[in-house]
Amino acid sequence: MASDPNILHSVSERISRPVRGSRRREIMEKFRAGGSLYRVHAQYSRQRTSKEKKGFNYDKTGKSRKVFKKIKAESVAETLLAPDARKVIEELYDQSAIHINGDGTIKGVLQLYPVRPFCVISFMESSIRSYDALVAQKDSVLSWDATGGLIKCQQSSSKQILYYELTLAHPNIVDEDTLIPLTFMLSESQSLMTVVQWLTLFKEGYKKVFPHKKDMFPRPMVILSDRAQIFLQGGLLVFNEESYEQFLARAYRMVTHQSLTDDFSKTNIHACLAHFMV
Structure with missing residues (x-):
């Protein structure tokens, strides 16, 4: 092994060889297996010997966490089906229909993906069966929410794409803070019609899975959301076929003790005050 005694390093200067070859591939595989940036970096940091720490040798981790961040980005890029987002969705639709519940009633994961306006609606047969089994139980709570900033469709428009998700919680099946995802939607159109279309498609999927129950779509007792008007109205339209008025x-009939026979059997919307206060 060649050595050069004339090479000097400043005290506390971090020294590291580039992370290449099999070591880089090994780290990428850990990220693909679900490891987080901080967890994987900490794992390799713990492998540093006392001599490496004393000599400020960072061969195992790189000079900073940014090295692992770049490796993670590379691993994500390699998993893309195609550089074009629309092509990716088409390939994902075809592949999931073959490999996920290919012999079932509801095949795959993606159920609808119109291009303009951009929209992706996703659910599986298993989520429909979970909904059927749990939603009518006493302590089940259905909730939905939307968040922005996840994706921006550069090719078609500059509009923000929102992620919508419908989830279910039940204290006897999952932990208090754990939600069971049922269906999600990505959409650049934030309208009542879009939300109704999303839930109506889920409802139609239910009729296909349970044809003998096609006129008995289970209603949740309560659906929890923020104070977005499209959620409040959408829940009433889909579950109750009821307008806001x-x-x-x-x-009013319920609080004044003048309820009709089916008033209590319908879904009630619950606008979460925490969203408003925060």
Whole structure:
């Protein structure tokens, strides 16, 4: 092994060889297996020997966490099916239909993906069966929310794409803070019609899985959301076939003890005050 005694390093200067070859591939595989940036970096940091620490040798981790961040980005890039987002969705639709519940009633994961306006609606047969088994139980709570900033479709428009998700919680099946995902939607259109289309497609999927129950789509007792008007109205339209005005009239009858026979059997919307206060 060649050595050069004339090479000097400043005290506390971090020294590291480039992370290449099999070591780089090994780290990428850990990220693909679900490892987080901080967890994987900490794992390799613990492998440094006392001599390496004393000599400020960072061969195992790189000079900073940015090295692992770049490796993780490379691993994500390699998993892309195609550089074009629309092509990716088409290939994902075809592949999931073959490999996920290919012999079932509802095949795959993606159920609808119109290009303009951009929209992706996703659910599986298993999520429909979970909904059927749990939603009518006493302590089940259905909730939905939307968040922005996840994706921006550069090719078609500059509009923000929102991620919508419908989830279910039940204290006897999952932990208090754990949600069971049922269906999600990516959409650049934030309208009542879009939300209704999303849930109607899920409802139609239910009729395919349970044809003998096609006229008995289970209603949740309560659906929890933020104070977004499209959520409040959408829940009433899909689950109750009820307008907002009809809901207010029903609520008035209930609080004034003048309820009709089916008033209590319908879904009630719950606007979470925490969203408003935060």
